[in-house]
Amino acid sequence: MDEQREVKVQNPWHRPVVIFLAGVITGGIIIMVAISVIQYKPLPQKYKYGIVLDAGSSHTSVFIYEWPAEKENNTGMVRQKHTCNVEGKGISSYSNNPVGAGRSLQKCMEEAKKTIPAHRHHETPVYLGATAGMRLLKMENEDASEKVLESVAHSLKSYPFSYQGARIITGQEEGAFGWITVNYLSKNLRKPTGTLGALDLGGASTQITFVPQQEIESQDNSIDFRLYGNNYHLYTHSFLCYGKDQVLKISMGKKMESTFKADETHPIELKDPCFHPGYNLTKTAGSVFDTPCMEGVKMANGSFFHVGTGNWSQCQQSIRKVFNTSYCPYSRCSFNGIFQPSVDGNFGAFSAFFFVMDFLNLTSDSLDITKQNLSTYCSTPWKKIVQNHPKTKEKYLSEYCFSATYILTLLEDGYKFTSKNWKDIKFIKKIEDSDAGWTLGYMLNLTNMIPAEAPDTPLMPYGGYVAFMLLFSLLILVLLLMVYLYFRRSSRTAQKDII
Ligand SMILES: O=c1[nH]cnc2c1ncn2[C@@H]1O[C@H](COP(=O)(O)OP(=O)(O)O)[C@@H](O)[C@H]1O
Ligand SMILES: [Ca+2]
Numbered sequence: 001m002d003e004q005r006e007v008k009v010q011n012p013w014h015r016p017v018v019i020f021l022a023g024v025i026t027g028g029i030i031i032m033v034a035i036s037v038i039q040y041k042p043l044p045q046k047y048k049y050g051i052v053l054d055a056g057s058s059h060t061s062v063f064i065y066e067w068p069a070e071k072e073n074n075t076g077m078v079r080q081k082h083t084c085n086v087e088g089k090g091i092s093s094y095s096n097n098p099v100g101a102g103r104s105l106q107k108c109m110e111e112a113k114k115t116i117p118a119h120r121h122h123e124t125p126v127y128l129g130a131t132a133g134m135r136l137l138k139m140e141n142e143d144a145s146e147k148v149l150e151s152v153a154h155s156l157k158s159y160p161f162s163y164q165g166a167r168i169i170t171g172q173e174e175g176a177f178g179w180i181t182v183n184y185l186s187k188n189l190r191k192p193t194g195t196l197g198a199l200d201l202g203g204a205s206t207q208i209t210f211v212p213q214q215e216i217e218s219q220d221n222s223i224d225f226r227l228y229g230n231n232y233h234l235y236t237h238s239f240l241c242y243g244k245d246q247v248l249k250i251s252m253g254k255k256m257e258s259t260f261k262a263d264e265t266h267p268i269e270l271k272d273p274c275f276h277p278g279y280n281l282t283k284t285a286g287s288v289f290d291t292p293c294m295e296g297v298k299m300a301n302g303s304f305f306h307v308g309t310g311n312w313s314q315c316q317q318s319i320r321k322v323f324n325t326s327y328c329p330y331s332r333c334s335f336n337g338i339f340q341p342s343v344d345g346n347f348g349a350f351s352a353f354f355f356v357m358d359f360l361n362l363t364s365d366s367l368d369i370t371k372q373n374l375s376t377y378c379s380t381p382w383k384k385i386v387q388n389h390p391k392t393k394e395k396y397l398s399e400y401c402f403s404a405t406y407i408l409t410l411l412e413d414g415y416k417f418t419s420k421n422w423k424d425i426k427f428i429k430k431i432e433d434s435d436a437g438w439t440l441g442y443m444l445n446l447t448n449m450i451p452a453e454a455p456d457t458p459l460m461p462y463g464g465y466v467a468f469m470l471l472f473s474l475l476i477l478v479l480l481l482m483v484y485l486y487f488r489r490s491s492r493t494a495q496k497d498i499i
Helices: 002-010 016-039 098-103 106-115 118-123 132-140 142-157 171-185 244-262 285-289 312-320 352-359 367-378 382-388 394-414 438-446 462-498
Strands: 047-055 060-068 079-085 125-130 162-168 197-201 205-210 222-227 230-240 268-272 280-284 303-308 347-351 425-427
Touching: 016 462, 047 118, 047 142, 047 438, 060 106, 060 438, 079 106, 098 142, 106 142, 125 132, 125 142, 125 438, 132 142, 132 162, 132 230, 142 162, 171 197, 171 205, 171 222, 171 230, 171 347, 171 438, 197 352, 197 394, 244 268, 244 285, 244 303, 244 312, 244 394, 280 285, 312 367, 312 394, 347 352, 352 394, 352 425, 367 394, 382 394
Parallel strands: 047 125, 125 162, 197 347, 268 303, 347 425
Antiparallel strands: 047 060, 060 079, 197 205, 205 230, 222 230, 280 303
16 A cells, blocks of 8 residues: 555655646746737738829829738738729810819719728828820920929829829839839739830820840939849930920921921821721811921911721831931930840830720731731721711720721831730730729839838748647647656556565
8 A cells, every 4th residue: 555655745746846847838828829919910901092194295104002911021912902094185285274284183083082981091101203295295384383383292292192293204204113013013023034025105205115135225224222132233214305296296296397388288188098098077287286296397277178098007107207217326226316135025115005005906916917907907998987886975986096006016127026916915904903004103102112122021921820830739739648648647656566
């Protein structure tokens, strides 16, 4: 009996104190895991907002962006929540009525107030960036351009948002921020993979931006960024007056200059291969020459009949005349003596590049087939075109043959794309529900949402962390149980041996 009692006393697992301690340790581990899991659980998502107004030459669009507050420095987290198209023309058309420019924004800004939760209004930045229409107005009439900018600034300040400025952005900014937008949305910026070049076509200017293989020979065309720990050396150029609406005016003006000299009888007929056969509209010379882009072209006046002949190759011949390729002070040029390295890699072509090519179903064929299809389209009678598209605005409809011919000529003769790398051009409107364009990149830059260095990332993702903690604590529990069972067994064996 005495020996038995001795053994019982020697077996520590039979002591209530030890059992109590084991319980406390196990409970402690469970509490520790529970606290650390709850502590690092992501808080319910809080969203922040930003507003950018794209005051283009043809119209103004309001973009509302949204992003989770705690993830603002991660690539691809900002998304477009809402867009609103301002009624009427672009702000540069209000040169004779600047007050109207500010007033035109009211409807869309009221919509913005409803879209963004009220408690976020005061911290939501609002930016307005004006592009080539206002650049041209500033060249023509600086005073009028200032009055228009004052008017839109005054209007934007009357809303409960955080007004951050209304200004004319430079062509370099327009190109570079378009490039940032498409690469941010494609999540290219933190990866070692290549980037996407950006091609933007507006009504009054056009931009080309990409990472070149060759050295950039002109300082004006070079932009450097450090984003997420990577250095980017970009080539960019913005051609003022080479948006599709201005090129239409220039090429019509040039045609008028050459035909009207020979024929003095009024009203004059302007035969135009870029418009469909059967198209015939009376226009005023003033509506063609109302631009500073027509320097050096002899001005006509009065009205004329704009008559379509629908001939694609003649149309291309007439468009080629707007590109000056007679001089180049660098090793290579696009046109008008502007340096351009050879195009390299994939390109996203957006805004009017997309609107036009998508409307004509010309976004996925080879360059040769695209030309053939466009040629057939241009020679289709105007009557049939109207019948086939009864809902499309006739002004847009009448200009698609011209616009697509200009696009092909700009890309092939201007930027030197070939039938080989034609497939590298992707005509895009949106990437992941956000429009391709300069506005997102502009906001990301001004709100410092793209850090120069890659932000620190946790050792493991949240899900992995929870799974790891649970597995690890389970393992400790199993180990404790095994040790307990082992000791119990060995103490029983010891007891039996003794008996
Ligand atoms: O649905 C469409 N079909 C064809 N063209 C369009 C459509 N929507 C917009 N556009 C054109 O896209 C261009 C947009 O240019 P924007 O107004 O941005 O000028 P900017 O960038 O030169 O300042 C204009 O030429 C406009 O007519
Ligand atoms: Ca634009």
